[in-house]
Amino acid sequence: MNSYSPKHIAALIERVGRLLSTEAHAEGLLPVQWETLRYLHKANRFSRTAAAVTAYLGLTKGTVSQTLNALESRGLVAKRIDPKDRRSKRLSLSAKGKRLLRKDPLGVTVTAVNALEHSAQQALDESLGALLASRLTGQGRQPFGQCRDCQYFADQHDDGGPHYCQLLQEKLASKDAEAICYEQLPK
Numbered sequence: 001m002n003s004y005s006p007k008h009i010a011a012l013i014e015r016v017g018r019l020l021s022t023e024a025h026a027e028g029l030l031p032v033q034w035e036t037l038r039y040l041h042k043a044n045r046f047s048r049t050a051a052a053v054t055a056y057l058g059l060t061k062g063t064v065s066q067t068l069n070a071l072e073s074r075g076l077v078a079k080r081i082d083p084k085d086r087r088s089k090r091l092s093l094s095a096k097g098k099r100l101l102r103k104d105p106l107g108v109t110v111t112a113v114n115a116l117e118h119s120a121q122q123a124l125d126e127s128l129g130a131l132l133a134s135r136l137t138g139q140g141r142q143p144f145g146q147c148r149d150c151q152y153f154a155d156q157h158d159d160g161g162p163h164y165c166q167l168l169q170e171k172l173a174s175k176d177a178e179a180i181c182y183e184q185l186p187k
């Protein structure tokens with residue numbers, strides 16, 4: 001087995017990040033615009049707001065606002081007034097945005113990961129997940145984990161749809177369980 005060190009692993013992560021960033025200048029979009037499209041694709045309905053995008057990406061409000069405006073002007077993202085809070089806007093991917101995501105440049109890396117042994121994929125998933133959680137906690141940022149792994153998630157609840165969020169007191173559909181959430185509190 002190759003010798004390894006924390007410094008070497010950090011350098012590998014940096015190089016992979018650089019590769020991803022270079023490849024993410026695709027289809028006329030910037031890396032941050034692709035990240036925003038991906039986020040809106042996997043976030044639940046409570047988390048598709050400019051504030052949540054800002055928290056997820058760890059960028060300034062101004063940068064996120066510019067990014068969302070650029071995506072909206074290209075017809076990739078739609079904004080609508082939140083009927084429950086008229087001061088706030090809900091974001092969603094348009095049909096055009098969903099179609100563009102099929103050409104996501106991250107797909108090259110997904111294919112490369114898929115070519116690894118199953119055990120290597122599992123080890124990467126666990127190790128990188130733990131590393132990300134540690135770095136986010138260090139910066140006081142939310143984990144944005146999956147709904148089904150949240151302390152507030154009630155599986156097959158009597159008032160659910162079939163699941164239920166005990167924090168927001170909202171019904172959750174089966175597909176909501178897989179989405180990521182701004183409010184998620186890991187179990």
Ligand code: SF4
Nearest residue numbers: 147150152153165181
């Ligand atoms: S159960 Fe947790 S992750 Fe799911 S919607 Fe509620 S707060 Fe968000």
